[in-house]
Amino acid sequence: xxxxxxxxxxxxxxxxxxxxxxxxxxxxxxxxxxxxxxxxxxxxxxxxxxxxxxxxxxxxxxxxxxxxxxxxxxxxxxxxxxxxxxxxxxxxxxxxxxxxxxxxxxxxxxxxxxxxxxxxxxxxxxxxxxxxxxxxxxxxxxxxxxxxxxxxxxxxxxxxxxxxxxxxxxxxxxxxxxxxxxxxxxxxxxxxxxxxxxxxxxxxxxxxxxxxxxxxxxxxxxxxxxxxxxxxxxxxxxxxxxxxxxxxxxxxxxx
Amino acid sequence: xxxxxxxxxxxxxxxxxxxxxxxxxxxxxxxxxxxxxxxxxxxxxxxxxxxxxxxxxxxxxxxxxxxxxxxxxxxxxxxxxxxxxxxxxxxxxxxxxxxxxxxxxxxxxxxxxxxxxxxxxxxxxxxxxxxxxxxxxxxxxxxxxxxxxxxxxxxxxxxxxxxxxxxxxxxxxxxxxxxxxxxxxxxxxxxxxxxxxxxxxxxxxxxxxxxxxxxxxxxxxxxxxxxxxxxxxxxxxxxxxxxxxxxxxxxxxxxxxxxxxxxxxxxxxxxxxxxxxxxxxxxxxxxxxxxxxxxxxxxxxxxxxxxxxxxxxxxxxxxxxxxxx
Numbered sequence: 203x204x205x206x207x208x209x210x211x212x213x214x215x216x217x218x219x220x221x222x223x224x225x226x227x228x229x230x231x232x233x234x235x236x237x238x239x240x241x242x243x244x245x246x247x248x249x250x251x252x253x254x255x256x257x258x259x260x261x262x263x264x265x266x267x268x269x270x271x272x273x274x275x276x277x278x279x280x281x282x283x284x285x286x287x288x289x290x291x292x293x294x295x296x297x298x299x300x301x302x303x304x305x306x307x308x309x310x311x312x313x314x315x316x317x318x319x320x321x322x323x324x325x326x327x328x329x330x331x332x333x334x335x336x337x338x339x340x341x342x343x344x345x346x347x348x349x350x351x352x353x354x355x356x357x358x359x360x361x362x363x364x365x366x367x368x369x370x371x372x373x374x375x376x377x378x379x380x381x382x383x384x385x386x387x388x389x390x391x392x393x394x395x396x397x398x399x400x401x402x403x404x405x406x407x408x409x410x411x412x413x414x415x416x417x418x419x420x421x422x423x424x425x426x427x428x429x430x431x432x433x434x435x436x437x438x439x440x441x442x443x444x445x446x447x448x449x450x451x452x453x454x455x456x457x
Numbered sequence: 458x459x460x461x462x463x464x465x466x467x468x469x470x471x472x473x474x475x476x477x478x479x480x481x482x483x484x485x486x487x488x489x490x491x492x493x494x495x496x497x498x499x500x501x502x503x504x505x506x507x508x509x510x511x512x513x514x515x516x517x518x519x520x521x522x523x524x525x526x527x528x529x530x531x532x533x534x535x536x537x538x539x540x541x542x543x544x545x546x547x548x549x550x551x552x553x554x555x556x557x558x559x560x561x562x563x564x565x566x567x568x569x570x571x572x573x574x575x576x577x578x579x580x581x582x583x584x585x586x587x588x589x590x591x592x593x594x595x596x597x598x599x600x601x602x603x604x605x606x607x608x609x610x611x612x613x614x615x616x617x618x619x620x621x622x623x624x625x626x627x628x629x630x631x632x633x634x635x636x637x638x639x640x641x642x643x644x645x646x647x648x649x650x651x652x653x654x655x656x657x658x659x660x661x662x663x664x665x666x667x668x669x670x671x672x673x674x675x676x677x678x679x680x681x682x683x684x685x686x687x688x689x690x691x692x693x694x695x696x697x698x699x700x701x702x703x704x705x706x707x708x709x710x711x712x713x714x715x716x717x718x719x720x721x722x723x724x725x726x727x728x729x730x731x732x733x734x735x736x737x738x739x740x741x742x743x744x745x746x747x748x749x750x751x752x753x754x755x756x757x758x759x760x761x762x763x764x765x766x767x768x769x770x771x772x773x774x775x776x777x778x779x780x781x782x
Contacts, residue, residue, distance in 0.1 A: 213593065215735075216731055216732070218596070219596040294562065294572065295565075295566070295571055320712050321593055323574070323591070323594060323716075325575075326562035326572060326574055328562075329530070329560075329562035333566035338640075338644045342555075342559070359555045360554070360555040361652055361705070361707040361708070362649060362650060362651050363649070363650040364646060364648070364649045364650075365646070365648040365650070366646050367644070367645050369643065378706045378713055378714065379706040416571070417571025417606060418573060419601065419602050419603075421587060422599070422600045423599045423600075424597065424598055425598075426595065429738060429756075431757070432760055432761065433759070433761065434750075434763060435760060435761065439762075439769065443772035444772075444776055446744065446760055446762065446773070447773065447776045450721065450742070450744070454741075454742045454759065454760075456664070456720045456721040456741065457688060
């Protein structure tokens with residue numbers, strides 16, 4: 203089975219966000235594979251190990267994305283395509299058009315990706331790609347069983363589990379709990395260096411101006427007001443507990 | 458300039474979801490005198506039209522069809538496209554719920570439109586809707602607008618105030634016949650296994666009672682459920698508690714997990730790692746209970762108790778029982 207994995211490189215979730223000239227500061231930031239995309243990479247490799255086929259990573263982002271791609275290759279992905287973009291402003295609409303135009307040139311049975319990216323968190327691009335390719339989108343997957351031409355997926359829906367089935371190809375977005383991503387092995391890391399990485403530019407793709415034109419516009423980015431540390435209650439535990447209820451009821455008025 | 462606004466009304470467990478009322482209040486702000494329509498999908502949903510009218514819908518489009526009882530992305534998308542065909546909305550608002558986040562981007566793409574996800578506030582400036590939304594799970598915020606075409610957004614539960622209903626208002630009900638294409642039926646729902654019946658939905662809850670590694674066991678979480686039941690609250694957890702299998706990942710609050718903004722957030726035995734804090738620090742009031750006085754959670758808590766959570770919980774439960782009595 204040939205599987206495409208859509209993967210984004212994101213800030214490490216440990217990172218604090220700071221702004222320089224109204225933009226998110228990237229200096230000194232550790233970058234990782236978007237954690238939800240990492241589940242997708244792992245799932246793709248597991249399916250390949252069982253059924254054979256090839257796993258291709260498809261990414262859109264600055265050239266630093268290569269390090270995330272090499273990590274996915276060290277885990278077991280076979281090859282990758284990176285649409286390099288350093289500074290052309292994009293949004294979910296234009297990003298989906300760009301990725302779809304790359305995907306349309308590939309042969310695939312299944313597309314896997316994360317259900318959201320931990321940086322922007324908008325959770326739009328996979329659904330949009332499903333629409334552009336005319337294939338079903340199945341979101342927040344916690345179990346995937348692909349066999350032959352069919353796939354059965356368990357989805358997390360606000361804590362409930364929904365079991366759905368569809369005929370391939372489909373695009374499936376991973377939720378936490380799908381699997382435990384492996385650590386790259388040392389031989390894996392060595393092999394990854396030589397695996398093929400194709401680099402493309404947006405201009406190389408067959409897209410109209412309208413398709414790469416973002417529909418949305420960012421007006422400003424700001425940091426939330428810093429939360430002040432509040433009151434540590436004192437005294438006997440029973441009194442503290444009573445005081446807390448009293449404060450929540452009469453001062454904060456939330457119970 | 459007045460705008461036509463469409464709101465998807467969501468019914469869950471026999472009730473309209475609160476976020477649907479929040480979306481209607483947002484719609485009134487945007488419509489500027491324009492028409493507001495709402496959509497109800499599934500069997501036996503006509504009864505909800507009156508509430509939608511009271512909260513601001515002028516029209517309610519009704520697609521009563523058992524094929525829409527179980528949500529599928531393309532089934533709902535096509536149903537909404539049918540409504541948009543009748544009611545050419547300038548603005549479409551949907552709750553950022555399990556359904557909303559799954560459906561709305563696909564709908565937006567089929568309309569070649571831009572979309573803002575998970576908006577926590579909105580205002581109309583120079584005839585344009587300016588949305589505020591969190592990025593990096595709330596470590597920062599962005600203000601965004603949609604430059605051209607339809608304006609489509611999902612709104613985060615619990616953030617947009619609901620206007621008082623006017624019971625004198627009535628919505629006109631318009632029935633449509635659901636006409637799905639073959640594509641809409643490509644994904645079949647085999648089964649839905651209810652697990653989340655225990656308590657209130659995490660993202661919509663006004664009060665969240667969360668536990669971390671300090672809860673120490675699955676049984677420990679039972680005590681949190683007891684407190685949550687008394688407060689009509691939802692239970693959440695930190696990643697640590699999920700990794701240790703005290704709690705299910707579907708309850709995880711944090712940067713990987715759910716971002717919540719309740720009126721009141723209890724953090725029991727949670728140290729306050731940056732990833733967890735990103736998921737809850739925009740709660741209105743935060744209470745932390747932790748043995749470790751140096752735990753970073755105290756830096757963002759409005760009220761803190763330095764103690765073993767299992768010493769505090771029974772007293773809190775008793776006090777609340779007395780208060781409720």
